[in-house]
Amino acid sequence: MSAAKPSATIRYTALRLLIFVGCFFAAGVAVHFGILPAGLKGSNFIWVMLLGLLLSAPLSYILLRKQRDEMSEQLVTKVDRTKARLEANRTREDAVQ
Numbered sequence: 001m002s003a004a005k006p007s008a009t010i011r012y013t014a015l016r017l018l019i020f021v022g023c024f025f026a027a028g029v030a031v032h033f034g035i036l037p038a039g040l041k042g043s044n045f046i047w048v049m050l051l052g053l054l055l056s057a058p059l060s061y062i063l064l065r066k067q068r069d070e071m072s073e074q075l076v077t078k079v080d081r082t083k084a085r086l087e088a089n090r091t092r093e094d095a096v097q
Contacts, residue, residue, distance in 0.1 A: 008071040015067060016060050023059065024052030 028048045030036040039047025 008067065008074040012064060012067040012071045015064055016056075019060050019063065020052055020056040023055035024049060027051035027055060 027036065031038050031044065031048055031051070036051065038044055
């Protein structure tokens with residue numbers, strides 16, 4: 001693993017945010033032109049945001065599978081490394097006593 005490689009978590013989060021922004025924009029346009037119903041009274045922004053979340057969740061799940069798997073592998077590697085380091089420190093402390 002190269003130190004210059006960007007974090008898989010950051011890459012996944014950025015892509016997830018981009019998908020949400022795209023869905024938010026698409027929902028806003030659809031509501032503006034009457035393709036989707038508008039929110040009640042002053043709740044239009046919240047309504048469009050909820051529509052964006054509703055649309056982006058399944059898209060992210062399908063489209064970002066590879067990035068989610070990379071992020072999972074990276075996190076598991078870091079957790080395993082931390083566990084090994086803690087175990088090494090614990091056994092070293094036991095050997096001193």
